[in-house]
Amino acid sequence: MIATTLRRVRQVRHADGWIFGTMLVSACLSLAASLVLAADAVTLAADPAATLSCNINSVISCGTVGSSWQARLLGFPNAFLGLMAEPVVITIAVASLGGVRFPRWFMFSAQIVYTIGVGFAYWLFYQSMFSIGALCPWCLLVTVSTTLVFATLTHVNIRDGNLYLPTRVQTALDNAVAADLDAIAVAIWLLAVALAVVLKYGNALLG
Amino acid sequence: MGRQARTASREVRQARAAAARRARKRNRILSAAGGVVIVGLVVAIVVALVNAAGDRPDPAAVAADVVAPAGATAAGAIPIGAATAPVTVDVYLDYMCPFCGRFERANGAEIDRLVAEGTVRLNLHPLAFLDRASAGTRYSTRAANAVATVADAAPGTILAFTTALFADQPEEGGPGLSDEQIATLARQAGVTGDVVDRFAARAFQPWIAASTETTMTQITGTPTVKINGKLFTGDLYTAGPLTQAITAAKAR
Numbered sequence: 250m251i252a253t254t255l256r257r258v259r260q261v262r263h264a265d266g267w268i269f270g271t272m273l274v275s276a277c278l279s280l281a282a283s284l285v286l287a288a289d290a291v292t293l294a295a296d297p298a299a300t301l302s303c304n305i306n307s308v309i310s311c312g313t314v315g316s317s318w319q320a321r322l323l324g325f326p327n328a329f330l331g332l333m334a335e336p337v338v339i340t341i342a343v344a345s346l347g348g349v350r351f352p353r354w355f356m357f358s359a360q361i362v363y364t365i366g367v368g369f370a371y372w373l374f375y376q377s378m379f380s381i382g383a384l385c386p387w388c389l390l391v392t393v394s395t396t397l398v399f400a401t402l403t404h405v406n407i408r409d410g411n412l413y414l415p416t417r418v419q420t421a422l423d424n425a426v427a428a429d430l431d432a433i434a435v436a437i438w439l440l441a442v443a444l445a446v447v448l449k450y451g452n453a454l455l456g
Numbered sequence: 457m458g459r460q461a462r463t464a465s466r467e468v469r470q471a472r473a474a475a476a477r478r479a480r481k482r483n484r485i486l487s488a489a490g491g492v493v494i495v496g497l498v499v500a501i502v503v504a505l506v507n508a509a510g511d512r513p514d515p516a517a518v519a520a521d522v523v524a525p526a527g528a529t530a531a532g533a534i535p536i537g538a539a540t541a542p543v544t545v546d547v548y549l550d551y552m553c554p555f556c557g558r559f560e561r562a563n564g565a566e567i568d569r570l571v572a573e574g575t576v577r578l579n580l581h582p583l584a585f586l587d588r589a590s591a592g593t594r595y596s597t598r599a600a601n602a603v604a605t606v607a608d609a610a611p612g613t614i615l616a617f618t619t620a621l622f623a624d625q626p627e628e629g630g631p632g633l634s635d636e637q638i639a640t641l642a643r644q645a646g647v648t649g650d651v652v653d654r655f656a657a658r659a660f661q662p663w664i665a666a667s668t669e670t671t672m673t674q675i676t677g678t679p680t681v682k683i684n685g686k687l688f689t690g691d692l693y694t695a696g697p698l699t700q701a702i703t704a705a706k707a708r
Contacts, residue, residue: 301693302677303553303586421479428483433490440497447501450592451508 262432265345268405273342275397276335282390283331290326319376327373331391334366338398345405356411360402367399374442378449392442400435407431508592522662525608532667533579534607536614537571543705545570546579546682548675551599551621552586552628559679559692560622566699568615575706580607580618583668583678586628595632597661602638604660609651616645 261267293304320327341351341359351359374392377385406412407422414422425431528534533546545567549556570576582600590596599621606614620641626632633641639652681688681698683705690697 302555302679303550304677424479424483425486428480428487430483430486430490433487433494437490437493437497440494440501444497444501444504447504447508450588451504 259429262429263404263408263426265405268401268408269342269345272398272401272405273339273346275394275401276338276342279331279391279394279398280335280339282387282394283328283335285387286328286391287326287332290320290328294326319373322369327369328391330366330369334363338363338402353409353411353413356402356406356409357413360406360412363399363402367395370395378445389446393439396435396438396442400431400438404431522666523659524663525604525660527607527611528604528663529579531579531581532663532671533581534604534614536578536580536607536611537576538574539577541571541574541577543570543575543702544577544579544684545702546581546680546685548581548583548671548678548680550583550586550596550678551603551625552589552596552632553678554625554628555693556679557622557625559681560619562693562695563698564615564619564622566695568619570699570702571615576702578615580614581667581671582664583671584664585668585672585678589628590626590632591630593631595626597664598632598635598655598658599638600664601658601660602642602655604664605654606642606647606651608660609654610647613642613646617642617647620645 323330337359345351370392373388377388404426407419407426410419412419525534547559547567549559567576567578571578580603582603584594584596584600586596587594603614603618603621606617621633621638624633624637624641635656639655642652642655643649679692681692683701688698688701690701692698
């Protein structure tokens, strides 16, 4: 009974519907959060008075944080990157749910670009934890949803062998995915993020 | 197929099967280890949350315990200076807010002078909405509580103390000044030891929380300055414009 259920869950977990469905939902959440952050950054830039005071309702804490160099690493608000990248992910997810199969090189390129994106998201997460120190719920949502998109993209690319890996590595990864090690890794990853947030902001969250 | 070839192919098969068994075993061990890590992380999160919740004051007790410092207005302000002064200036600030520091460094001396000569009655509104930006130490609340305690027991030193807090203002997002550092600044500003000792009781914490709650619906950010109840929209960060506006208000 339990074994049957476990097998069913596994079947669903490796199926297109689950993987691309999760990707779609995560990308939509990430896009929504980016939109809020981008709108906030634009307001901040347009209103000199807002940039010169600690806005009570701003999600980006005081003006000093919103205008910190980390907040606009490439010369424009970081959230704009989310506005550019997430619609592409949404398109990939919707097309794949509709049965489209993208060429290997396309999925491989998407993996590379999104890996850079996830690296950037975690660099920002680290900066906001240890340099800026402001609790930003929308930034956290971006961090979590970016992680989920990355996880689902990697999952599907391992499943379909899109990563141009040597046979030995590909076999090892296939075995790991079959043993659900990928799901365990993502769970550990997200729980570690949650622990870091609770340790750093537990008082602010509950106080 | 010769015997030798059969043996060889059997050996290859056995080697493959052994490798697959090793891989399965390794993955089982990794799964188990991952499960242990997951359980450990969940336990750590729960413990951290319980600890954080333990530091939190009981909301019911807070509502019952609101004690305003002596002389405070119903609007949550600490009035400083002559009640008969022709101009009333309301200043809303958070001791963690970097722009409030800039405002204080630009205009503090002028405001002190105008209060001393009887032109201005200063309504100080210490807020604590930036508690979220002090790495969990609630610096805004601790600083505002110290200021309220001084207002309650040693009002003559409050302007010197406020100036000192902004002169040594900690970085936003950091842990803020420690309770000892706040106490030292208060003593240097002329607050007596018995008053400083009262900081630790945090007697005015509920009052600060309540007035922050009310004030947050009335202003959009800090610093906010009102002259005779009217929002001052001039330059807050250079000395001069505010003094001119106060002088103009006095002439009217």
